[in-house]
Amino acid sequence: MVKIKKDHNAEERILAAAKKVFTTKGMAGARMQDIADEAGINKALVHYYFRDKDKLFEVVFLAEAQKFFPKINSIFNSEVPLFEKIENFVAEYIDEMQENPYLPWFVMNELHRDPDQFMYKIWGEKNLPKPQKLLEQIEKEVKKGTIKRISPIHLLMNLLSMTIFPFVARPMLTRNLRLNETQFKEVMDQRKKKSQNLFLIQSGNSFYEKNTDPLFFSAFSFDGADRATPGITKSL
Amino acid sequence: MVKIKKDHNAEERILAAAKKVFTTKGMAGARMQDIADEAGINKALVHYYFRDKDKLFEVVFLAEAQKFFPKINSIFNSEVPLFEKIENFVAEYIDEMQENPYLPWFVMNELHRDPDQFMYKIWGEKNLPKPQKLLEQIEKEVKKGTIKRISPIHLLMNLLSMTIFPFVARPMLTRNLRLNETQFKEVMDQRKKKSQNLFLIQSGNSFYEKNTDPLFFSAFSFDGADRATPGITKSL
């Protein structure tokens, strides 16, 4: 008889609670008592498992951020073609953020608080991202004439911006564009699927002419149907 | 004999100090003592001028955010053509952020902390942004065939992402792309100037073919010269 129900595991409960509280209130705004309450246990127990606030934060934060960021390297340094690479990157990141909606905020927050410390924690001394491979590929495609000449800086900026920002600015976007959570998810899924159009046309891809698909389905189409949804259009 | 040197104005010094401290440490992380120290005055004086922390924050924050956000409305609702509108928007925002580098972070932070409260403070009850005009213009251009069909949602998302995100993620970008502050500014100026290419080609602008300019100057060109700067390229 195996005890499947192990949800009274204090340590895990604390971690989950800490994640939630740190994420919503930030490191400075989070209270140890909040975390204890959220986990439904005594405050001292939080200290029992994770010495102090800094340690707890470190555990929570690093666990999340370290699996989030270093993916860049492996994707960008892989041997697949440029376009596939970009597609992989976008898909991977949007998926990750769909599952952990708090993560981009969390990361940006810490990044802003102490950039150097942050970078060190994430990448360590020697493990800094090396976009060399990617830049070479861009340059190669540029020379081949497949894509128009673009500064890799801008291409990268655009790529990161269009992938990450919607999640960072989610509260603003959902509110001002009148999107509910389901619609937001759908919109992001569209971006994932259409990342080729999104990013390559953006960078001046000469495949442009071949592209007969409307960019991101037709306008106003949220629910997958290829027609206008006037309610949303109006209120937008 | 006029006393030009009025830099010992306590109230202004407090405001400037508060802006700095709130921005770097966030509302929860900011200490009244920090602000007093930064302003070089006694802590009680901060309370003398701005009752309590909340009030001070409100003054600082609203002053900044209210001049930052409502510009969207006036630009997007103006009568100028779509492409000009986009150009205005990008230029206006990048300028604003160049001058107030802390602002985007500040805004995103509050936005995340309490979206509803935030939106209310910025736009009030009835002053919500109405992208109607912009959407109509997009739709018109789509129908005219000037730009390919694109969901206004995505066009707007892309526009906002590519304009705002680089400033939000500035610490990460400057560090990972090995840009110093001057270079970052230059890159953003490039984005401002080339917003047409950036955003319209991105949205499938059929003017594409007419565009013989390289997108964002040539690759690796940071210092305005149209040649490679190997140092940066290598280290990138």
Added chain:
DNA sequence: ATTTTTGTTAACCATTTGGTTAAACTATAT
């Protein structure tokens, strides 16, 4: 069965922090 280790709690403590007070100082008006 009992000792030991691990997990959990209520009560407590020290420090930090937002905020107050009363006194002093400054400039201006009378």
Added chain:
DNA sequence: ATATAGTTTAACCAAATGGTTAACAAAAAT
């Protein structure tokens, strides 16, 4: 000169908060 109003400060206070302790309970080891 002196009163007055505005400005600034050191000292203080109460609440909040991170962290500790000692006692207790549960589980594991002996």
